[in-house]
Amino acid sequence: MKYGMLYGALTALPLIFASATAQAQDFKACQVTDTGGIDDKGFNETAWKGAERAGEALGAEVKFLESQAETDYQPNIGSFIDEGCDVIVTVGFLLGDATATAAAANPDVDFTIVDFAYSPTIDNVIGQVFNTQEAAFLAGYLAAGMSETGTVGTFGGINIPPVTVFMDGFVWGVEWYNAARSASVQVLGWDPDSQEGLFTNNFESLDDGRTFAQNLFDENADIVMPVAGPVGLGAAALADELGTDQLKIIGVDADQFFTDPEKQHVYLTSVLKRMDATVFNAIELSQSGNFEGGVIVGTLANDGVGLAPFHDFDSAVPARLSGEIAALQNGIINGSIVPGQ
Amino acid sequence: MTDSQTGVGSAKKYSVSELLTNPNEVDLKTLLLLPAMAFMTALFLGGVIMFVSGVDFTNIAFSYRALLVGSVGSVFALSETLVAAAPLIIAGLSVAIGFRSGLFNIGAEGQILTGGMAALAVGFSFPELSIWVHLPLSLLAGAIVGAVWGGIAGWLRAVTGAHEVISTIMLNFIALRLVDFSLKTDFFQKTGRNDPISKSVLDSALLPDLLTWIDPQLRVNAGILIAFLVVFLIGWLLFRTTIGFEFRAVGANPDAARYAGIRIGWTFTATMAVAGALGGLTGGVQVLGVLERASPGFSSGIGFEAIAVALLGRAHPTGVLFAGLLFGALEAGGRQMQVDTNVGIDLITIIQSLVIVFVAAPILIKSLYPFAFREHAK
Structure with a gap:
């Protein structure tokens, strides 16, 4: 005063x-x-x-x-x-x-x-x-389309709705891809029906992020979406060491290409939540x-959530895939597609 | 006691373990002056660290002013200091009583967790009880389960020689995961929630707030009274009872104690059980007074800070009381530091750690401030 x-x-x-x-x-x-x-x-x-x-x-x-x-x-x-x-x-x-x-x-x-x-x-x-499931749905579809091993993974921090809603959308996106392309891409780490999956039970330990990503990688996943705040940075470090041809990461919350500039090349995209x-x-x-x-x-419609640009992977994502994602996005915005239904 | 017995400046040299096991033979100067000097030195070095990390002088001054204001500068600040201090004092005593028997109780963390869960379980069951029955019963449950948890380590030491440092650390991990598991069971988990969070403690088992009649923001609760009571009880136990004498005798010299007919194994188990009971009581005080429910890792490192509190308090109940209050003040003041100057809470951790380093190195402090510890010829 x-x-x-x-x-x-x-x-x-x-x-x-x-x-x-x-x-x-x-x-x-x-x-x-x-x-x-x-x-x-x-x-x-x-x-x-x-x-x-x-x-x-x-x-x-x-x-x-x-x-x-x-x-x-x-x-x-x-x-x-x-x-x-x-x-x-x-x-x-x-x-x-x-x-x-x-x-x-x-x-x-x-x-x-x-x-x-x-x-x-x-x-x-x-x-x-x-x-968030609307944006994560697009990320799941993208991951399914980009996976070479046919297996993608996710893990969360704590089993609470704002975390699992990412994982729900991600799995639904993969399932949508499987149905649309008659593919059989697997998702590890989350089951939307039983609401059970992989959780580090904290939002702090980068070591946990690394371990969980390693486990998913060992199970053949080549794209992982960690939904655990800074824990995901541990997963990004692993992807950096293995090389992005082995493991790619999908960021969450912010466009991690910009917020984590040292490891920016490992992020295929990010699921944005514009808090x-x-x-x-x-x-x-x-x-x-x-x-x-x-x-x-x-929502996707009011830009409260969204999918970040692919940045370094721009040229790696096939035009057909990015076209389908754009169409899905429009579908969700105009209400013709509801993730999870 | 003559000055030469304190060893300052004389041929006799202190070892840390000697200070820890026999602090009742150490004079006031060593008990209070040394930690005070260590604290001042740590504050000074903390300032240097702030300066190096790019904080200018004005902000350093502001930070320490905020530390003072945030810890003792208002009724709210005092209340926050006491809230933070209560568990640190009780858990500090848990570690201190181990030191007295020559045992290093790293397990307060696990004892807080298991004891806290027990207090919680009793606290959310039995809706019909009056507070006079329900609250003591919940606290007792915490202390008993904590005593068992701590007693395991003491018993393992007594029977198999397994070192208590190893076994208590491992018991910490087990307790941590046990809490994670329990919080997902139907018995503990809050109805309608998917995440590991427990049911809430019933009103009849909550430690009553002391000052909410002045201002609802004042969180200080009866936990601090329990802490004061425990300081008194442990002082009495250690220095006025046979058991306490046995604890101290075993800590001072196990071989001599055995020769004198003290059952070493039994004493180890009993010490760890008492330490565990205090750890469990800490968990109860946290859950019933502050948290009102449990979530994963709700002990939040109190059991480890307690080691520092016990060391700083030289394992003496009165020393632990003051050390606990000081650490509580640092925690409450640290928050204000962050509010006022955006100096990170991490700096408080650095200062706390520096205090411990200096207290653990009395020779260093004495050589830094020779004038304060100079002997006066009689």
Whole structure:
């Protein structure tokens, strides 16, 4: 407060500008990450990008706290309430309970959570959920078409809906390919019917990512989609060592070709989940005073989810395959194709 | 006690193990001044590390101010410090009591997990009980299962000579996976969820919050009172009972203890069972006071930090109390550091580690600050 006034006094001459700045400086958007950390090159980092953009475009003051363990969720949120944050962004399904509790206790603070939708909705919480299966479906179709061994694989971090929805879509995409081309490409690591599959049970260990990718590779998979935040970077390291003719990786959340530049050549594509856009939206709504509790759903149609470009593999993907994927994308957008049905 | 007996500056040299097993014979200067000096040195080096990693002087100053404000600067900060300190104190005592018998209990982590699960199981079953029955019963379940888990390592040591460092580490892994497995069973898993998360503890088994009548944000709960009580009880056990004397005698010199008629094997098992009970109680306090449910790896490294707390507290109950409070303060203050200056929480880990390195190397600290430890001729 004291610094805000000082700042105002220093810039007193262009009066309008000064008051605008002071007002903007007063608005605090604060983000609590999940255990993957702010620099996970995917999930948390993408959400943080949205907050950073809000900082630049809206002049909001943005802060973050990294959760190192699940025990940190509640105290981290508590610290931000104590800090006087106007809107608190919690990143991840696992923060669902902690966010709901904090929101109920602090009706004056706006909350928005990535990957959780409350039912019934809470007045001061916007849930951000994504139809990720739509984009993962396209990735599955692509993987099936690009696999030389006829086997592709996936594994997840923890068996929670926002993770398994990637794996559902991926498997459905492969099945769609098998039906369309009379092929018999196998998917390892996930069964959409029993909802059981391969999970590292954490979002931190790069070693686990490497081991799981190695296991899938040993079982003949030549394309693997890890859905486990930074854990997937371990899988990318393995693909880098083996060479992309042996193993390719499908990134998740962000376009990992850009977020993981050292290993960018191993990413066939990435399943994009644009948390940056939804986080930015929620912060903007809170700042402008139009915040209303509810749900934002990211879809292929509204660009909330998507398939990244193939980058280095552009020339390797046959025109027929990329054409079919474009057609599928249109089909999903206009509703004629519903993944999983 | 004369100054020459403390060994400072005299011909007698300290070994760390000697300090650990006989801290009751060490004077206040060594018990408090040494850790304090180690802490200051670690803070200074932490500042150097921040500077090297590109943080300017103003921000270093701001960071340490935030550390102070975030740990003791407000009621909220104090509350957070106590919440973080409670499990560290109890688990620290678990490790400390092992040190007293010459045992290195690396297994607090596993004892927290198994004890926590037991406390949880009792805590979400039995909906009809009153808090006066349900809460103590849940805590007791945690302590008993922890005692069994720790006792296994002590018994293995006594009967087969298997080193407790190895067996407790392995028991940690087993406990970790056992929790993963249990959380997927129908008995533990929250209804309607696919991920490994447990049912919630019933209200009648929750440790009551102490200060929510002032502000609902204040999370400090009765766990800290349990920690204080345990500090007192362990002090009494170690220094006022025959069992405690046996623990210490075996730790000081097992051969002499055996010659004096103390059953070494039994003492090893008993020590580890008591240590395990404290570990299990820590798990109970975490689950019933802070988490209210369990998820994979809910011990979140408390069992390992406890080793540091026990070392810093020189395995003395009072020392462990202060060390636990200090580490709790570092945790709460570290969060504020991150909020105010974006200095990563990792730096706190570095400072904590530096403190331990310096405490474990008393000679180094003494040679750095000769004036503080100079003997005064009488």
